[in-house]
Amino acid sequence: MELxxxxxxxxxxxxxxxxxxxxxxxxxxDGVSITVEKNRVFAIVGESGSGKSTLARxxxxxxxxxxxxxxxxxxxxxxxxxxxxxxxxRAVQVVxxxxxxxxxxxxxxxxxxxxxxxVHGLSSGRRLRDDVAQLLESVGLKAEHMDxxxxxxxxxxxxxxxxARALALxxxxxxxDEPLSSLDVSIQAQILNLLTELKEKRELSYLxxxxxxxxxxxxxxxxxxxxxxxxxxxxxxxxxxxRPLHPYTELLLDAxxxxxxxxxxxxxxxxxxxxxxxxxxxxxxxxxxFLPRCPKQKGICATEEPLLKEHGDRKVACHLY
Amino acid sequence: MAGEFLAQxxxxxxxxxxxxxxxxxxxxxxxxxxxxxxxxxxxxRYHILEPPSRLHPxxxxxxxxxxxxxxxxxxxVSLSVGFVAVGLSTLIGIIFGAIAGYYGxxxxxxxMRFVDVMLSIPTFFLILTVIAFVGPSIWxxxxxxxxxxxxxxxRLVRAEFLSLxxxxxxLAARAIGASDWRIIFRHMLPNSLAPVIVxxxxxxxxAVLIESSLSFLGLGVQPPRPSWGNILTAGKAxxxxxxxxxVFPGLCILITVLSYNLxxxxxxxxxxxxxxxxx
Numbered sequence: 001m002e003l004x005x006x007x008x009x010x011x012x013x014x015x016x017x018x019x020x021x022x023x024x025x026x027x028x029x030d031g032v033s034i035t036v037e038k039n040r041v042f043a044i045v046g047e048s049g050s051g052k053s054t055l056a057r058x059x060x061x062x063x064x065x066x067x068x069x070x071x072x073x074x075x076x077x078x079x080x081x082x083x084x085x086x087x088x089x090r091a092v093q094v095v096x097x098x099x100x101x102x103x104x105x106x107x108x109x110x111x112x113x114x115x116x117x118x119v120h121g122l123s124s125g126r127r128l129r130d131d132v133a134q135l136l137e138s139v140g141l142k143a144e145h146m147d148x149x150x151x152x153x154x155x156x157x158x159x160x161x162x163x164a165r166a167l168a169l170x171x172x173x174x175x176x177d178e179p180l181s182s183l184d185v186s187i188q189a190q191i192l193n194l195l196t197e198l199k200e201k202r203e204l205s206y207l208x209x210x211x212x213x214x215x216x217x218x219x220x221x222x223x224x225x226x227x228x229x230x231x232x233x234x235x236x237x238x239x240x241x242x243r244p245l246h247p248y249t250e251l252l253l254d255a256x257x258x259x260x261x262x263x264x265x266x267x268x269x270x271x272x273x274x275x276x277x278x279x280x281x282x283x284x285x286x287x288x289x290f291l292p293r294c295p296k297q298k299g300i301c302a303t304e305e306p307l308l309k310e311h312g313d314r315k316v317a318c319h320l321y
Numbered sequence: 322m323a324g325e326f327l328a329q330x331x332x333x334x335x336x337x338x339x340x341x342x343x344x345x346x347x348x349x350x351x352x353x354x355x356x357x358x359x360x361x362x363x364x365x366r367y368h369i370l371e372p373p374s375r376l377h378p379x380x381x382x383x384x385x386x387x388x389x390x391x392x393x394x395x396x397x398v399s400l401s402v403g404f405v406a407v408g409l410s411t412l413i414g415i416i417f418g419a420i421a422g423y424y425g426x427x428x429x430x431x432x433m434r435f436v437d438v439m440l441s442i443p444t445f446f447l448i449l450t451v452i453a454f455v456g457p458s459i460w461x462x463x464x465x466x467x468x469x470x471x472x473x474x475x476r477l478v479r480a481e482f483l484s485l486x487x488x489x490x491x492l493a494a495r496a497i498g499a500s501d502w503r504i505i506f507r508h509m510l511p512n513s514l515a516p517v518i519v520x521x522x523x524x525x526x527x528a529v530l531i532e533s534s535l536s537f538l539g540l541g542v543q544p545p546r547p548s549w550g551n552i553l554t555a556g557k558a559x560x561x562x563x564x565x566x567x568v569f570p571g572l573c574i575l576i577t578v579l580s581y582n583l584x585x586x587x588x589x590x591x592x593x594x595x596x597x598x599x600x
Contacts, residue, residue: 060496089498102489106511115507116497165493 003205004036010067011054028054030229036207043208043220051229052209056177060094093166097178099158103150110146116168139164156187175207213256217241225249228289235314245316247296329591336587342580350397357390362545370563380565382555391547398548402463402532403525409467411521414474422482436472444469452540459542466528481513515592519585526581533574549574
């Protein structure tokens with residue numbers, strides 16, 4: 001079942017140089033269409049600056065898009081009002097990358113975790129403390145932790161608190177914007193297990209944003225690769241990792257450090273990752289935005305922008321296919 | 322967090338001295354009716370313009386009033402003008418700064434241009450002009466100082482709000498569906514108060530100074546009510562024959578302003594982690 005859908009989503013930022021300087025446009029999102037199915041993990045991968053986090057913020061209705069639409073369960077998200085909007089807020093929650101910035105340093109854990117209940121009038125008084133205690137236990141923390149403050153917790157524990165906050169409203173979709181990136185590797189595994197467990201128990205769906213391909217391979221059902229504000233390839237996770245089509249996807253997969261590969265392959269992989277090109281660097285250009293870094297370019301790539309086309313069960317935006 | 326703050330603050334000796342002086346001033350101001358040897362407007366006809374003596378520790382003025390008693394009563398006037406004026410200016414500054422920083426866009430631009438206009442008017446002359454219209458009284462002075470000195474706070478709060486607006490915990494609160502009101506008062510304001518407190522403490526010093534200046538010019542607290550500024554006025558007329566009339570209230574103003582500034586700067590250093598690293 002289709003849970004979340006974006007249609008040709010665009011977010012452009014006007015960047016002015018000085019007061020009188022020329023302005024140019026940064027295309028953080030440039031026509032992104034994705035569909036997140038119920039009880040599935042839809043992952044977005046791509047390097048920093050590719051528009052992943054902007055997509056998360058637009059989908060959460062925290063930033064208005066310049067163009068395009070977002071649908072949640074068939075309803076247009078940006079035209080929701082009143083009760084419908086409250087229902088959307090309950091159904092879609094977020095976990096951010098930095099657990100140190102995600103918790104209000106001046107609010108106790110109880111205050112932070114009771115806020116969703118209070119805002120939606122779901123619980124109060126003594127029952128509120130029980131609900132918060134239950135929430136803490138569901139993410140592997142102790143109920144007696146609730147009167148502490150964020151600075152008394154480690155990064156991993158804080159991320160658990162952030163997950164608990166997201167779970168408070170019993171959401172259907174969690175947008176996780178690099179939830180593991182700022183944690184130690186051993187903690188990453190714990191949090192990933194927690195997310196997996198919660199997915200099974202609570203029938204959650206995830207829009208999972210990451211640049212860690214190993215994690216995505218393990219966790220995701222379907223993967224979209226973003227480059228310069230566009231989806232360049234989308235496929236089932238297994239297919240994508242077995243047989244990447246887009247040259248950029250290949251490049252990303254090659255860049256993943258793999259313990260078992262021989263030293264030679266690893267070196268080659270590292271060498272192939274070239275300087276990233278931000279979308280703002282190509283004002284008005286016609287061709288493929290990946291062209292400057294593409295090892296497989298042809299003549300047409302410089303003149304015509306490749307569109308995202310169906311290719312069996314997957315989609316790819318490249319003139320090679 | 323509080324412990325760390327106290328440790329940082331304690332390291333700064335001058336700030337601690339400032340804090341202690343501020344406390345002493347408070348005690349003095351509150352206990353003036355009990356410790357002052359005379360009523361502030363009691364006239365001792367036989368001791369006019371007398372230098373400090375046993376009977377009058379800081380001397381008497383041209384009407385034979387005890388300078389020590391007048392200074393003690395004047396402390397309460399100066400400090401209450403300082404506090405009420407700063408309270409008012411901080412409140413106005415927080416409201417404008419919060420609205421500008423949170424809503425941004427055209428609202429922000431209008432408010433900040435208004436701040437620029439206010440800052441471009443020489444405050445003291447504005448106050449003089451307004452006092453000339455509404456008449457001098459202690460309440461008018463408090464209100465006028467308050468409504469002409471909120472711009473710094475507004476800028477501080479706006480800057481804090483701009484950076485807090487994109488912080489993850491604020492975004493998470495929005496994703497929960499919290500109202501603007503709740504986000505401003507529960508999440509953003511408590512996290513932007515540190516610089517506001519510092520500027521309020523420093524603001525008390527400048528409000529005390531403005532009040533003294535106004536009273537000195539005869540546009541502030543009106544005699545016979547004592548205020549450090551109007552004791553100085555009496556001192557000015559007799560400066561050649563009665564130094565004590567000018568020196569003691571002057572010293573009081575100096576010490577008060579200095580101790581608030583020391584305290585304020587100590588607080589700023591202890592509260593601002595960026596400054597802390599540089600030390």
